Amino acid sequence: MRHFLTLRDYTKEEILEILTLAAKIKKETKNRVYKDYLPRYTLGMIFEKSSTRTRVSFETGIYQLGGIGLFLSSNDIQLGRGEPMSDTARVISRMVDMVMIRTFEQTKLEEFAKYSKVPVINGLTDEYHPVQLMADYLTIQEAGLENNLIAAYVGDGNNMAHSWLMLASKLGFELRIATPKGYEVDEKILNDALSFAKESGAKIVITNDPKEAVKGATVVTTDTWVSMGQEDEKEKRVKDFNGYIVDDEMMKLGASNAIFLHCLPAYRGYEVSQSVIEGKQSLIFEEAENRLHAQKGVMVWLDRQNKK
Known part of the structure; x- marks a missing residue:
């Protein structure tokens, strides 16, 4: 089955x-x-x-x-x-x-x-x-960005980051994940992805510097910092994720044809700015x-x- x-x-x-x-x-x-x-x-x-x-x-x-x-x-x-x-x-x-x-x-x-x-x-x-990542990659294909793809994930090392790791390591594109210290991706999932990457040729970069991750990227993506069930941690998380908002200045670091993706719901002013959400690079509703x-x-x- x-x-x-x-x-x-x-x-x-x-x-x-x-x-x-x-x-x-x-x-x-x-x-x-x-x-x-x-x-x-x-x-x-x-x-x-x-x-x-x-x-x-x-x-x-x-x-x-x-x-x-x-x-x-x-x-x-x-x-x-x-x-x-x-x-x-x-x-x-x-x-x-x-x-x-x-x-x-x-x-x-x-x-x-x-x-x-x-x-x-x-x-x-x-x-x-995983179903979200299938939708994300379909959106990337429709935007004509699947060749020489460089994806930058900025934010929490959560289920979205893990799914990006699996997709990149299977399809063989470059993925950069930037998380604050203490919010890194699961080590076992990362090791699995690195193992798959040896076969596919994927390049996986893990960093605590969001600007380093986004520089030259063709896809920039993030997720909420406060997921369902984490509401009691909101104040601490907002403080810990200072500097991780995907705003216009961060998007300028990406490639000129870069697109912005978000699985939604998005919290404007936290993980992403209003101007990026509503900007011409955003394909979140197509996604x-x-x-x-x-x-x-x-x-x-x-x-x-x-x-x-």
Whole structure:
């Protein structure tokens, strides 16, 4: 059974194959052509973390592919009352055709997948956010920047930074990650990425200097400093991330054709300035839309692989 839990499980060829499929389906959608790639399929969508883009994109996506999505918050199902993940997986996967989970620990997602009879997609965990990176790279391709790509991630060494590490190390482009001291990426994930980079030719740079990371970059990206569940740390984090805001001055350090990406929600005046968010280099809303198209590619690809 093929699942979509993290990009570390995928080859370069598979990632690009999914993106090619996503681009094809997007073109059809833009022409108001809706093919039933997944006719009468049911996507179970389990949310232990709330979301705007994840819910709307998956629910719309499965509908446009010919199926239906079921929104299941932890309050709606027995997970919220202590039912083991393994039991939930064995029950739900007998009733639906595919499952998307947005949760906290990666281990919970992996346990669900272990016991599931159908493909499982990671809608976000504390360690990885792979569907977002598929949307990001689709946006990069559409901007014509996939060749000689230099990506700079500025901010917290969180699930987004980890997912950028996986994408870069698999596809073989240059990635620079700048985090404040004490907020570095997970050492094991970094070591995995460095190992993959030896095969792909990726160049990975880790620094505490955001200006060094952004200099000459063609893609500049960041994420919120205060993620869900970290609100009590806000004051300390704002202080620790002083100098890490992506503003006009920082964007000027990038290449002349550089674009700005952000997975959203964005907190203007913290990790990014209002002028950059609304500026001509920002493709954040194209990127957000591409969650819909990239995830349709993932769902259709998984279905085809698991039918082989």
